[in-house]
Amino acid sequence: MDRDTQIWNEYQSLREEIRGTDSLNYQILAIVVGVSAIILAMGFTQADPLVRFFIFLCVYLITIPGYRLLQTNRRRAWRISTYIHIFLERRLEFVNWEMRLDALQAPGELESGRQPFSSLPSTEEWLILSALNSFAFFAAIFMGLRQSELPFTTQVIITVIGCVWWLGHLLRTSRQEEELRRHGKVEEDYLRAWTKMKKGRRSLAEPEKLPSP
Numbered sequence: 642m643d644r645d646t647q648i649w650n651e652y653q654s655l656r657e658e659i660r661g662t663d664s665l666n667y668q669i670l671a672i673v674v675g676v677s678a679i680i681l682a683m684g685f686t687q688a689d690p691l692v693r694f695f696i697f698l699c700v701y702l703i704t705i706p707g708y709r710l711l712q713t714n715r716r717r718a719w720r721i722s723t724y725i726h727i728f729l730e731r732r733l734e735f736v737n738w739e740m741r742l743d744a745l746q747a748p749g750e751l752e753s754g755r756q757p758f759s760s761l762p763s764t765e766e767w768l769i770l771s772a773l774n775s776f777a778f779f780a781a782i783f784m785g786l787r788q789s790e791l792p793f794t795t796q797v798i799i800t801v802i803g804c805v806w807w808l809g810h811l812l813r814t815s816r817q818e819e820e821l822r823r824h825g826k827v828e829e830d831y832l833r834a835w836t837k838m839k840k841g842r843r844s845l846a847e848p849e850k851l852p853s854p
Contacts, residue, residue, distance in 0.1 A: 645732075677773050681700060683778065691789050694781045723739075774810070
């Protein structure tokens with residue numbers, strides 16, 4: 642099998658792996674949303690406010706691990722796409738999807754500095770899960786804690802601690818979401834790593850020439 646055929650086969654295989662990663666993320670997101678909706682519905686059926694409070698907070702037991710899985714898959718997709726960008730597309734004469742997409746969505750192309758052509762999948766995932774978390778948090782406070790018989794001071798202390806944690810979690814995941822965007826930290830880190838490998842060891846697709854016997 643010649644070199645060009647091997648490169649094309651590897652390109653197709655890696656593109657299929659990216660598609661599989663996207664499909665897996667959609668499935669994870671659907672499961673997380675579905676299970677969270679069931680938990681929220683269960684919470685509203687409870688008569689005891691404290692029981693509602695704890696059931697609503699159980700949503701975080703689903704959304705936090707779910708979001709970590711989504712992030713892991715997005716990082717995996719960036720690892721593959723940047724490898725394609727650096728090692729494969731430069732050897733394919735007409736196939737330059739990653740390189741052209743990267744140029745199309747480069748920041749600063751428009752005066753607003755926005756990326757209007759990006760589908761922003763990581764942003765959509767973050768928005769959906771953040772909305773679920775926010776709804777669960779406020780439901781736990783106003784439909785659970787505030788209607789309980791706990792002393793008012795205790796309610797205030799729990800509410801303040803919860804608000805601080807909720808805002809911290811929201812800001813932390815927002816920063817992680819920005820890192821997962823195109824031209825974000827995750828993509829740039831992988832690009833630098835692959836470029837350094839290519840410069841230091843040359844492409845793995847180019848076998849070293851052995852000395853003549």
